[in-house]
Amino acid sequence: MTMNAPVYHLTGVKKFYNSRPAVDIEKLSIPQSSITGLVGPNGSGKSTLLNMLAFIDRPSEGIILFKGQKAEPYSDTVRFRVSLLAQEPYLLKRSVYENIAYGLKLRGGDSSRYSKQVNEALSLVGLSSREFSNRPWYGLSGGEAQRVALAARLVLKPEVLILDEPTASVDADSAGRIMDCALMASKEWGTTLIIASHDWKWLNEICGKVIQMFKGKIIGSGIEGILFGPWIPGKSGEYHEKALADGQIVKVPKPPSPEASAVIPQNLIVLDLHPPALKPGEHFLKGVIAQLSLEPYAQTVMISIRAGGQTFTLRIPQEKMREPVFFPGQIVYITYPLSAVTWY
Amino acid sequence: MDFIIDGLLQAIQLLLHGDGETYSAVSATLRVSTYSMAASLLLGIPLGFLLGHNDFLWKKHVRTIVDTLMSLPTVLVGLLVYAFLTSRGPLGEYGLLFTLEGIAIGQAILALPIVIALTAAAVESMDEKLRVTLVSLGASRRQVLYSTLWEARYGILAASMNAFGRVLTEVGIAMMVGGNIKWHTRTITTAIALETNKGEFATGVALGIVLMAIAFIVNFSFSFLRNRS
Numbered sequence: 001m002t003m004n005a006p007v008y009h010l011t012g013v014k015k016f017y018n019s020r021p022a023v024d025i026e027k028l029s030i031p032q033s034s035i036t037g038l039v040g041p042n043g044s045g046k047s048t049l050l051n052m053l054a055f056i057d058r059p060s061e062g063i064i065l066f067k068g069q070k071a072e073p074y075s076d077t078v079r080f081r082v083s084l085l086a087q088e089p090y091l092l093k094r095s096v097y098e099n100i101a102y103g104l105k106l107r108g109g110d111s112s113r114y115s116k117q118v119n120e121a122l123s124l125v126g127l128s129s130r131e132f133s134n135r136p137w138y139g140l141s142g143g144e145a146q147r148v149a150l151a152a153r154l155v156l157k158p159e160v161l162i163l164d165e166p167t168a169s170v171d172a173d174s175a176g177r178i179m180d181c182a183l184m185a186s187k188e189w190g191t192t193l194i195i196a197s198h199d200w201k202w203l204n205e206i207c208g209k210v211i212q213m214f215k216g217k218i219i220g221s222g223i224e225g226i227l228f229g230p231w232i233p234g235k236s237g238e239y240h241e242k243a244l245a246d247g248q249i250v251k252v253p254k255p256p257s258p259e260a261s262a263v264i265p266q267n268l269i270v271l272d273l274h275p276p277a278l279k280p281g282e283h284f285l286k287g288v289i290a291q292l293s294l295e296p297y298a299q300t301v302m303i304s305i306r307a308g309g310q311t312f313t314l315r316i317p318q319e320k321m322r323e324p325v326f327f328p329g330q331i332v333y334i335t336y337p338l339s340a341v342t343w344y
Numbered sequence: 345m346d347f348i349i350d351g352l353l354q355a356i357q358l359l360l361h362g363d364g365e366t367y368s369a370v371s372a373t374l375r376v377s378t379y380s381m382a383a384s385l386l387l388g389i390p391l392g393f394l395l396g397h398n399d400f401l402w403k404k405h406v407r408t409i410v411d412t413l414m415s416l417p418t419v420l421v422g423l424l425v426y427a428f429l430t431s432r433g434p435l436g437e438y439g440l441l442f443t444l445e446g447i448a449i450g451q452a453i454l455a456l457p458i459v460i461a462l463t464a465a466a467v468e469s470m471d472e473k474l475r476v477t478l479v480s481l482g483a484s485r486r487q488v489l490y491s492t493l494w495e496a497r498y499g500i501l502a503a504s505m506n507a508f509g510r511v512l513t514e515v516g517i518a519m520m521v522g523g524n525i526k527w528h529t530r531t532i533t534t535a536i537a538l539e540t541n542k543g544e545f546a547t548g549v550a551l552g553i554v555l556m557a558i559a560f561i562v563n564f565s566f567s568f569l570r571n572r573s
Contacts, residue, residue, distance in 0.1 A: 056479045074485055084480040090473035093495055103481035152481060162480075 244308025392463025466499020
C-alpha cells in the first residue's frame with residue numbers, strides 16, 4: 001500500500017438482483033479525505049453501490065479494494081472504519097443514549113468516557129443531551145431521529161462516512177445541521193465523505209467530484225442530460241428521433257433498442273446565443289436558461305438549460321462568465337454531435 | 345345459582361385456610377409449567393431465530409408445518425407421549441410415565457411449535473434496515489445475531505406468553521401422561537376436571553381462581569418488565 005492509495009478502488013464491480021444487474025462499474029477510485037457526490041434518478045443503483053462501499057453487501061462480481069487491501073463485509077480491515085447513514089434512519093429499540101453508545105460499546109475502550117462522547121455527539125447534531133439522552137427511540141420526530149442516527153456515526157469518528165440521501169425526508173433545520181456536521185467531519189477529522197443526494201446544487205458546491213449514475217452505470221461526472229426513448233426512425237432513415245414536449249425534434253443515431261436511453265456528454269455540447277450554422281452530423285435544440293450555479297471547487301459555473309421539458313447542463317469556466325452574456329430566462333441554442341450520443 | 349355462590353365462598357375459605365390438596369395441585373402445576381416452559385424456550389427461541397433469519401430451500405414448507413403444529417390437540421400429544429413413556433415404549437426404561445417430568449415433556453412438545461413459529465415471525469418482521477444499521481455501526485456477525493434477538497424481544501415475549509397460556513390451561517397431557525394422581529401428579533386443571541365430576545364445586549372454583557391468579561401475575565410481571573425496558 002502506498003501513501004497515495006485511494007481509499008476505494010473498484011474494478012469490474014457488479015451486483016445482480018434476480019439476475020438483473022443493479023450496479024455495473026468498470027472502474028472507480030475515490031481519493032482519501034475527499035468529498036464525492038453521487039447523483040442519479042431513483043433506481044439508478046446509488047443505494048446498492050453505497051451498501052457495497054459500506055461493506056454491508058458484497059458485490060456479485062468484481063473487487064473492492066479499501067486502502068489497497070481487499071475487503072468484504074465484517075472483515076477487520078473495514079469493520080470499525082466505514083459507517084453508513086441511510087435515508088430513513090433506523091434506531092434500535094433503546095434510549096437515545098444507548099443508540100449512540102452502541103457503536104462505542106462494540107469497539108470497547110474506556111466505558112467511563114462514553115457519557116462524555118455521547119453528549120459531544122448530541123451537541124454536534126444540535127440536540128441537548130439533557131433533553132434527549134434518556135428519550136426512548138419512539139419519542140423523536142423524523143428529523144430528530146435522523147440527527148440521532150448521524151450522532152451514532154459521528155461519535156465513532158469514522159474514516160469514511162457514507163450518507164445515502166441524508167436530508168431527503170427531514171425538515172430544513174435538520175437538513176442544514178446534517179450537512180454542516182458532514183462537512184465538519186471532513187474538515188476536522190479528514191473523514192472521506194460519499195454522499196448520494198438529489199440536491200445536486202449542494203453536491204456541486206461541496207464535492208470535489210460528482211458521479212452520475214444511470215441504470216447501474218456511471219455515466220459521467222456531473223448532471224448529464226438523459227433522453228429517454230421511445231425512438232422512431234427518422235424520415236431519411238439515417239437517424240432516429242423523438243418529439244419533445246414543445247414540438248422540437250431530438251435526433252440521435254440508431255439506438256440499440258427503441259426504448260434505450262441516450263446520454264449526450266455535457267463537455268461536447270456547444271452553447272450559442274443565435275441559431276448555429278450546423279456542420280454535417282450535428283443537431284441543435286432551442287432552449288432557455290433555467291439556472292446558473294457556481295461550483296466553487298471546480299471554479300466553474302453550471303448552466304441548466306430547459307428544452308422541451310428536458311434539462312441539459314453544461315459547465316463554463318468561471319472567468320468566461322465575467323460578461324453577463326448568460327442569465328436565467330435567456331433563449332439559447334445547444335448543439336451536439338450525433339456521434340457523441342452514448343446509449344444505456 | 346346458590347350453589348355457585350356457595351362454591352365461591354367455600355373456595356375462598358379453602359384458599360385462606362391453606363387446604364393441602366389444593367396447594368399440592370398448585371405446586372404441581374407451577375413445577376411442571378416451569379420445566380416445560382424452560383425446555384420450550386431454550387429450544388424454541390434459537391430454532392425460531394434460525395427459521396426467521398435464514399433463507400433456505402423448503403423454508404416455506406417448514407413454516408407451514410410449524411404453523412400447523414401450533415394447533416396440536418393436547419390429547420394427541422398426550423397419547424403419543426404416553427406411547428413413548430409407557431413401559432413397552434421406546435423410553436419406557438426411564439420410568440417417566442405418571443411423573444411431573446413426563447407431563448413436562450408433553451407440555452414442552454405442545455409449547456415448542458408456538459415458541460418457534462412466533463419467534464420466527466417476530467424475527468422475520470424485523471426491518472432489513474436493522475441489519476444495515478448494526479453492520480454500519482461495526483457489529484460482527486455474532487453481534488448482529490444477538491442484537492437482532494434483543495430487538496425482537498417484544499415479539500419473543502409475546503411468543504412465550506402465548507405458549508405459557510397453552511401450557512397452563514391444558515388438561516389432556518396432564519391427565520393422560522400424569523394420571524391425575526393425588527398429591528403427586530394432580531395439576532390444577534386435572535383437579536378441576538375431577539372435582540367437577542365429583543360435584544365438589546368449591547374445590548374446582550378455588551383451583552380456577554388460583555389458575556387465573558397465576559396467569560394474571562405472570563402476564564402482569566411481563567407487562568411491567570416490558571414497560572420498564
